[in-house]
Every structure is written in structure tokens, then in C-alpha cells.
Amino acid sequence: xxxxxxxxxxxxxxxxxxxxxxxxxxxxxxxxxxxxxxxxxxxxxxxxxxxxxxxxxxxxxxxxxxxxxxxxxxxxxxxxxxxxxxxxxxxxxxxxxxxxxxxxxxxxxxxxxxxxxxxxxxxxxxxxxxxxxxxxxxxxxxxxxxxxxxxxxxxxxxxxxxxxxxxxxxxxxxxxxxxxxxxxxxxxxxxxxxxxxxxxxxxxxxxxxxxxxxxxxxxxxxxxxxxxxxxxxxxxxxxxxxxxxxxxxxxxxxxxxxxxxxxxxxxxxxxxxxxxxxxxxxxxxxxxxxxxxxxxxxxxxxxxxxxxxxxxxxxxxxxxxxxxxxxxxxxxxxxxxxxxxxxxxxxxxxxxxxxxxxxxxxxxxxxxxxxxxxxxxxxxxxxxxxxxxxxxxxxxxxxxxxxxxxxxxxxxxxxxxxxxxxxxxxxxxxxxxxxxxxxxxxxxxxxxxxxxxxxxxxxxxxxxxxxxxxxxxxxxxxxxxxxxxxxxxxxxxxxxxxxxxxxxxxxxxxxxxxxxxxxxxxxxxxxxxxxxxxxxxxx
Amino acid sequence: xxxxxxxxxxxxxxxxxxxxxxxxxxxxxxxxxxxxxxxxxxxxxxxxxxxxxxxxxxxxxxxxxxxxxxxxxxxxxxxxxxxxxxxxxxxxxxxxxxxxxxxxxxxxxxxxxxxxxxxxxxxxxxxxxxxxxxxxxxxxxxxxxxxxxxxxxxxxxxxxxxxxxxxxxxxxxxxxxxxxxxxxxxxxxxxxxxxxxxxxxxxxxxxxxxxxxxxxxxxxxxxxxxxxxxxxxxxxxxxxxxxxxxxxxxxxxxxxxxxxxxxxxxxxxxxxxxxxxxxxxxxxxxxxxxxxxxxxxxxxxxxxxxxxxxxxxxxxxxxxxxxxxxxxxxxxxxxxxxxxxx
Numbered sequence: 001x002x003x004x005x006x007x008x009x010x011x012x013x014x015x016x017x018x019x020x021x022x023x024x025x026x027x028x029x030x031x032x033x034x035x036x037x038x039x040x041x042x043x044x045x046x047x048x049x050x051x052x053x054x055x056x057x058x059x060x061x062x063x064x065x066x067x068x069x070x071x072x073x074x075x076x077x078x079x080x081x082x083x084x085x086x087x088x089x090x091x092x093x094x095x096x097x098x099x100x101x102x103x104x105x106x107x108x109x110x111x112x113x114x115x116x117x118x119x120x121x122x123x124x125x126x127x128x129x130x131x132x133x134x135x136x137x138x139x140x141x142x143x144x145x146x147x148x149x150x151x152x153x154x155x156x157x158x159x160x161x162x163x164x165x166x167x168x169x170x171x172x173x174x175x176x177x178x179x180x181x182x183x184x185x186x187x188x189x190x191x192x193x194x195x196x197x198x199x200x201x202x203x204x205x206x207x208x209x210x211x212x213x214x215x216x217x218x219x220x221x222x223x224x225x226x227x228x229x230x231x232x233x234x235x236x237x238x239x240x241x242x243x244x245x246x247x248x249x250x251x252x253x254x255x256x257x258x259x260x261x262x263x264x265x266x267x268x269x270x271x272x273x274x275x276x277x278x279x280x281x282x283x284x285x286x287x288x289x290x291x292x293x294x295x296x297x298x299x300x301x302x303x304x305x306x307x308x309x310x311x312x313x314x315x316x317x318x319x320x321x322x323x324x325x326x327x328x329x330x331x332x333x334x335x336x337x338x339x340x341x342x343x344x345x346x347x348x349x350x351x352x353x354x355x356x357x358x359x360x361x362x363x364x365x366x367x368x369x370x371x372x373x374x375x376x377x378x379x380x381x382x383x384x385x386x387x388x389x390x391x392x393x394x395x396x397x398x399x400x401x402x403x404x405x406x407x408x409x410x411x412x413x414x415x416x417x418x419x420x421x422x423x424x425x426x427x428x429x430x431x432x433x434x435x436x437x438x439x440x441x442x443x444x445x446x447x448x449x450x451x452x453x454x455x456x457x458x459x460x461x462x463x464x465x466x467x468x469x470x471x472x473x474x475x476x477x478x479x480x481x482x483x484x485x486x487x488x489x490x491x492x493x494x495x496x497x498x499x500x501x502x503x504x505x506x507x508x509x510x511x512x513x514x515x516x517x518x519x520x521x522x523x524x525x526x527x528x529x530x531x532x533x534x535x536x537x538x539x
Numbered sequence: 540x541x542x543x544x545x546x547x548x549x550x551x552x553x554x555x556x557x558x559x560x561x562x563x564x565x566x567x568x569x570x571x572x573x574x575x576x577x578x579x580x581x582x583x584x585x586x587x588x589x590x591x592x593x594x595x596x597x598x599x600x601x602x603x604x605x606x607x608x609x610x611x612x613x614x615x616x617x618x619x620x621x622x623x624x625x626x627x628x629x630x631x632x633x634x635x636x637x638x639x640x641x642x643x644x645x646x647x648x649x650x651x652x653x654x655x656x657x658x659x660x661x662x663x664x665x666x667x668x669x670x671x672x673x674x675x676x677x678x679x680x681x682x683x684x685x686x687x688x689x690x691x692x693x694x695x696x697x698x699x700x701x702x703x704x705x706x707x708x709x710x711x712x713x714x715x716x717x718x719x720x721x722x723x724x725x726x727x728x729x730x731x732x733x734x735x736x737x738x739x740x741x742x743x744x745x746x747x748x749x750x751x752x753x754x755x756x757x758x759x760x761x762x763x764x765x766x767x768x769x770x771x772x773x774x775x776x777x778x779x780x781x782x783x784x785x786x787x788x789x790x791x792x793x794x795x796x797x798x799x800x801x802x803x804x805x806x807x808x809x810x811x812x813x814x815x816x817x818x819x820x821x822x823x824x825x826x827x828x829x830x831x832x833x834x835x836x837x838x839x840x841x842x843x844x845x846x847x848x849x850x851x852x853x854x855x856x857x858x859x860x861x862x863x864x865x866x867x868x869x870x871x872x873x874x875x876x877x878x879x880x881x
Contacts, residue, residue: 001652003616003628003685006838069824074791079622079822079830 010083015114016042021107023485024053024091026117027061032087034058035143037489037510040091041120046112048099052120053091054510055143056485061088092485094507097127104131104506122149133157133504135183137176137462138513141497152511154180154460155504156189160404160439162430162457166447166475167464170209172496173443174200176462177408178516181216181358185225186523190404191353192441193378197371199364202228202240216360219520227352229345230362231337245361248344251377252279252331255424259376259415260369261327266320273312280341283328285309291322335370338363346381353382353405372415379407380425386436404437412442413449430454448474460502465493481508560741566750572739573769575748577755581762583810588819590625590694592618592686593831596679597839598671599846601853602871607638610671611849614678615839616686619819619831627838630682632849635674638664646674650708653681658708673706680712687719687727695726695815697832702729702781702799710778717780717801726812729781729799730832736783736797737771744770745795748785759827760817762786762798762809786813788820792827 010029018024024042028034034055042051062069063084078085093107104127125140125147133155140150154163167173177194178201184192194201204215216226217240229245230237237244254274257263263271274282289310296302296314304310313321332339352359361374382405389403407429409415415426430440434457442458444450448470455478463483466472472490476483481501483490486508490499496515501508562568569575598612615629635645646662664670683698690696702717704710720727736744748763765783781799788796798816800809822830841849857867 001631001681003630003682006627006629064824066824072823074823074826076823077622077821078824079619079819080624080834 012083013086014117016111016117017114018091018110021110022093024093024111026089026091027086028089030060030081030085030087034087034089036492037141037486038143039094039120039147039510040117041124042111042115042117044096044111044115046115047109049096049111050099050124051096051107051111051115052094052124054094054486054489054507055089056092057090057488059088059090061086092482102127104128106506120147122147125150128505131504131506134187134189135159135180136514137179137183137500138498138511141510141512146512152500152505152509153183154500154502156187156404158459158502158504159190159406159441160437161434161459161503162439163406163441163460163462164447164450164455164458165441165443165462165464166445166466166471167498168445168467170495171465171493172498172513173445173464174207174213175496175516176464176498176513177201177443178213178216179514179519181226181360182219182222182516182520182523185216185219185222185358188225188356190406191356192358192406192408193349193353193361193382194358194408195361195363195371195375195378195410197363197366197368199362201360202230202242202362202364214517214520216358219523221524222520225357226360227349227357228360228362229349230364231366232362232364242362243345243348245338245363245374246343246345247335247339247374247377249280249283249339249341250278251344251346251381252283252339253277253377253380254279254282256373256376256380257324257327257331259372259425260331264320264323266317267323270313270316270320270324274309277309281309283332286325286328289321289325291318291325294318294321331373334367335373337366338374346378349378350382350385354403356404368414371410375407375409376415376425379429382407382438383425383429383433383436386433386438390436404439406439406441408441408443410443412440412444413446416442416450416454418449418451427451427454430457447471447478450474452478460504461500463490463493463499463501464497465495466490479508483508560743561746565742565747566754568739568742569747569751573766575751575763577757579763580752580755580757581806581810581813582758583760583762583814583817585760585817585821586814587621588619588695588815590618590620590691591697591815591819591829591831592616592690592694593697593699593829593833593835594679594683594686595699595832595835595839596675596682597836597841598675599841600667600671601634601846601850603667603873604870607636608667608671609853610635610637610667610674611841611846612671612675612678613839613841614675614682615835616682617831617834617838618686618690619834622819622830624831624834627834628682629838630678632845633674633678634849634853635671637667637670640664643670643674646677649674649677653677654684654712659711660707662706662708669705673709676700676705676709680709680716684712684716684719687716687723687725690723690725692724695728695812696720697829697835698727698729699832699836700729701731701734701783701797702727702779702801704778704780707778713778713780721801727781727801728812728816730829731797731799732794732828734783734797736765738769740771745785745797749787749795752787757787759787759790759792760813760820762813764806764809765797784809784813786816787827788813788817788829789827792820793825794827796828 013028014026016024016026036055038055040053095104095106097104128150132153135154135156136151138152139146139148140152165173202215202217204213207213228242230242231245254271257271294316296304299311299314349359363370429438433439459480461479463475479501480503496513498511498513499508500511594616596614598610600608600610602609611632611634613630613632618626641664643662643664647657650658662670662673686696704713717727738744763785765785782802784798785795786798816829819830820827825833
């Protein structure tokens, strides 16, 4: 008879002990270095498949029946904790790959009990590289590290189905957008419109934490993919090869007033009455009209002919007409830099968008109202143009793929909040733009203030750090993929990290967004599509 | 007298009798009657324990009928160097039938397997609990013997229980183990969590000494040699192989423990051993108890899952041997299981 030595190794760790298809569990030594968001590989030799799972929670646990063993007052030291004290790791399955064919499947089955859990190597994710799209934004992240072999690329074909970028200040939203623009400039798969009231996209400036940043003009190798329409001086335009921004009176419609001002019902009636009237006529009318003649009791006696603009609002009171007149004057005067009686850049802007360029409308030092003014006019024109084309050609795939435009709305809660009928053009765009190849890139710090019906239309979520629980809840409830088990990860995202959930990629991907300056540095040096190798550090 | 009155009187009487045995003046009496003084307490300082091996055994009754029972048992050792475990090993799990014969039929075979010779005396089946305990002890002594041969010189070999045997056949075995330990310069130590030792006609030893230590304000860790003459009686005195000591190994120790060391050690040698024991008794889960023994216990313990597995294994073998379910129920079925359902 012999004494049997108990194996010095510890087979209880790093083997799958979870009980359900959607929730995995394993234990690890109590002093292991594990992180939320870390991806683990589960090798199921019985089924010859490899599962992937992401760590969603870590907790201390032990085999001791006494649940208070570690909190008693005399617990000064412990011997031999290695086997019985451990980290309990919860993970959410991402899917599995058949080792024979390399085909990826959603997690509809469960790994064999006690399958080995370990760290994946870069080549384990080769299946994912094939599933990624074209618009590169960063590298796949696993816990604290990045997987340098796996670049995260958003599929361009689903972007007209709207994209949302959600982050609080200082979490790297602007950097993300500039990286996104640079990739769009490089790939030229669709047109991207950005109205930039601060001039930060063009030449850079300072980030929200005070660091100097570069602009899109510094991505010289991708210059062909960028068109800038600006109100800057002739010298600047010539120096950087910029286009002059000009919006003519006829581009304006009375409905645009509703986006810029809170209108009373009486004022809204006037706006409604002039809804189809060309902007130049409206502006001319309000320039010359005396509001004091309203209401007009006897149009004929006042020289107002039937069908004229004054006749349309003959029953309005003088007060509302006076306010509208004042609004129109403010618009004309406040946007004098680009808003003129004749000469419009909009046809050119749309042409450049249809040429799959990034179109930057650069209006430095202009007000927030000017930004919305420009954005609403261009958005409405694009929608009208695409609708008209659809009526002409019919809505078919060929047409959709031919002209795809993504319109960026910064601080989108201004125009896409719940219950705001005044921002109809953006709502229409969100609700039915995808049918006409028009998508919205909704950027906001406060997703809970966005109309849930709009959020429901978004198919690509870029979630960066969100401090507010309400914001996180609304995002988790709206995303097309289940983000509920990633709440801790969302809560602990670092600056420059994001979770990207899109219907094009099979599971939500934790991403370290490229630092724009590094990214364009690499793009400017090499024109090869894969830049992952050149990026030593993340954002 | 009401129905509830009888148990009330009975419980009160029991409590009174226990209180009388551990009276408030226990410490004073011990001083007065046995002449114990502060000088009998020896302080020690925890030092690195170096190589310490704990040996423990475990047994459980699997099945019981009117005429026989089935017990399972095993033994294990766990060796530490300071606070790190270096080796752990386990004996096979043994099944033995207790009854219906008067003498245990498995004991001679087990003894022969362990010690290479037949036992000097047979083991009766009259008391199943004791028989199961002796079978377990046999295995435990075998593991202790194995470790006595394999530990390095200067190690401490801890046995769970006193340095005493409860069956004549084990006496030469324990003597042999003590001899090997002496030759190998290994300190053999018996550790008892509980002891039946009393003094002065029934006063329990450990609470008395604890009260005295409190009275004198002795800071732990400390040890105290127990004069055998002080004790009321010694169970199996003829098989006693060790000098008893009472020790407190940690200032947060829940209770005192009785430690047996081989006879004839000087205070200096005892102090060195106790200091090393204190050095491995600081684990926060059971402070004041040598951790290698706790680890050996956790290694060997027959948990309800293990017992259930063993029972299922035995039942499966009984079924495959042709025993009918009804016969099994008649033999080993327990009406208490039925009662428990209602």
C-alpha cells in the first residue's frame, strides 16, 4: 500500500464551471491579474470548437463554509490560501469558432464542462478580421491590453442605418470623430457631412483636457477624400485649398426657423403659411413689410392682393409678425458671412458627398444657432434630393449603395430630444433616412435626453465613458446587441476606450480608439490598408 | 406536576451540575489544592516552524443494520515548511464490515498490509464506533510511521490526538514510531483539541488552567507541563506514550489545547518545540491551532458528498452481485428515513 501524493498542480482553476449558455464562470488564483472586458478563449476539445468569452465581473470567493472567514478581527495572516481562496470570474459568451472550418457562430451551445480557459493569441481572432468592415477606428481591446492583430473596422454598408457616439466630456469623443473622418477619407465608401463651429476638425486646436490636437488637413495622404467649405478669408482658403461656403436665400425655408427659435402657436402658424415659399421671397417680404398693418381687416383696401404673401397671413396679429420679422433679420444679419441673396455651395456640397468625401462645413467663431441653421438647411436639402431621386429611380439597392451620406449632429439632444416636433427634418432623417441612403451620426453626452424612438433606429453604437447611470441604462436598452452584462465595463471605460456594438460585427467589441495624431502619422507614411502594426500606443 | 415542568427541572439540574464542575473559584482551587503557581507557566515566542507534518484520519459509518455495519476510513498527511505546504498525500479509502462476527474480520488484513505482521490482539465488533475508530487509527498510525521515515531531521511530526493508543495492537506501533522519531531527531507531538483529563475529583483540566492564566495575566503564547499525579485518572494509562502539556499558542486562540510530547524532554527543548508550534498556529481561520494539522484534517475529511458517493458505489456493487432491493431495505433500511418524511 502506498500513500498517494495529491497533485501539486491545481486543476480546479481556469476551467469552465458555468451553468448556462449565456453565463460562463470559472475560478482563478486569488492573486491573478484579470480585468473586466478581458477576452478569454475556451477550448472545447470534445466538440473541436473554440469559444470566446468576455469577463464581465470579478469577485473574491472561497471554498470555506464560514462566509465571514476573512472579516473576523483576528484575521491577521493566512497560510496556504492558493487552493481554497480564489477569484470567481463571470464571463459572457461572445460566440464560438468551429476549428475545422473556421466558421464563427453565435453562442447557441455551451462548452463542455471543465473546458480549458486561457488567453487567446492574435491569430485566434483571424475569423474576426474577416467579419470586420472598412472604417478603421482602433484596435480590439482585451482588458487592459490591446490585441494588435485585430483592428476594429465598422462596416460602411450599415452606417446609413445611423450611428450613435455616446460619451461624456473628456472621454475622447472628438478624437474618435477625427479618426473616423480620417478612415472615411481613406476608404471613401460614403459621404460624411460635419458642421464644425469651432474649427477643431480642420486645423485642430486643443482637446477638452488642453492637449494640442491636429486636424483633418494634416492627413495629407487622404486629402482627396476631404472637402472643406469655409467662411475663412481668401488667404486661408488659398493656403489650405478650401472652398468658399455660401448659402443663398432660396436655400432657406421658413420651417428652418422652428429649429432655431421656440415659436408660439401664432408664430408657428405664420411659419406654416409660408412653408413652401422660396427663401428669397420670404426674406424680401419681411424686409419690406410693416407688422403694424396686421391683422388686415380689408385686404383689398390695404392693397393686398389675393394669393400674395401678406394675404396668406392677413389674419395674424401684429405681434407674431413682428417677432418673425425680427428672427428673419437676425438670421440674415447673423449669418451674413455665408448667407447671401445669390450663390449656393449646397449643390457642390452634395456633389462632394456623393463623391464619397468627408465634407467639412467650417464656420469658426459662429454661434450655435448658425451651426444649426447651416445643418438644418443642408440636411433638408439632402433629404429632398435623395427623396426625389428615389421617386425617380425607385428605392433599390443599386441606388442606395450609389449615394450614401452620413450627417453628423453634435450635441444631438438639441434637435433629437423627446417631443420636439420643431426639429422635424432631423426626425424624418432618423426615421426614414435609411430608405434613401441618408444616415445620422448622433453625437451626445446625454443619451437619455434623445428620443427613444430615434435611439431605436440606430444600429451602430459607439459607447465611450458614461458617468450617468440613466445614460448607461438607456444605451444598454437601445443597443441591438445585449450590453447589459457589460455595464461594469462601460462604467470603467478609460479615456479613449469604447465599446462598439453594430449589427455588422457579431458581438460588441471593446476598442482602444487610435490616437488621431498617431493614426494619421501612420496613414501619411504608408498607404497600406492595415495600420495596426505601426501603432505602438493607443489613445 | 405539569407536562412541561419535568424537562424544565431536568435541564436546570443539568446546568447546575455543569456549573458546579466549572465553578467561579476554579483558578483559586487549582492554586490552593495542586500548588500551581505563575512560575509553572512558560512563555514562548513564535519562531519559524520549518518542517512540520500533520497526520489525521477520518471515518464514517456508511450502512448499519441490526447485525452489522459498514465503515469507510482513510488517513492523510500534510507537510509544511514554514507557511508553505510542500507535500500532501492521502491513503486509499477503505471499506470494512463491522459484524456480525464477534471479531473484526478486516482488521488483521489491514494491520498486516500496514505493518507487515499480524496484530498482537484481535479487534472486537461489540462497539461499532470504537471498532471504526481503531480501524481508522490503524491507518493513521501507518501514515505517521511512513512520515517518521521520510521527514528530515529536525522536523515536527504532529498527530491528531494524544500520544496514546486505544487498542493493544497499536502499542508496539506507536513505540516503534517514537523510536524512529528519536533516531531521526524528529519531534513527535500529539495534539488534542479536547481532553477528558480532570483533576480534584472531576474539575475539567483545560478550563481550570485557562482561568488561572487569566488570573495571572499570562500573555499567549505559553505552555504548562501537567504533572500526571495531578490528574484524576488516565484513560488507557498503560498505553500512554507522552507527557501532557496544556498550551495556548496564540493570543486570539479560541481554546487551549493539550499537547503530548515524548517523556524526558527538558524545558528548553519543550520551549523550542512550543515556539515552533506557535509559529505555525497564527492562521486567521483557526488561530492557536497548528495549521499543518488543520490542512491534514481538510485533506482527509470525509464530507457528506464523499460518503454519499461511497454509499452509492457500495449499493451499485451490492445490486450487481444480485442483492435484491427489498433485501437491501430489510437489511439496511431505516424507518427514521421514513419518519423524517412526515
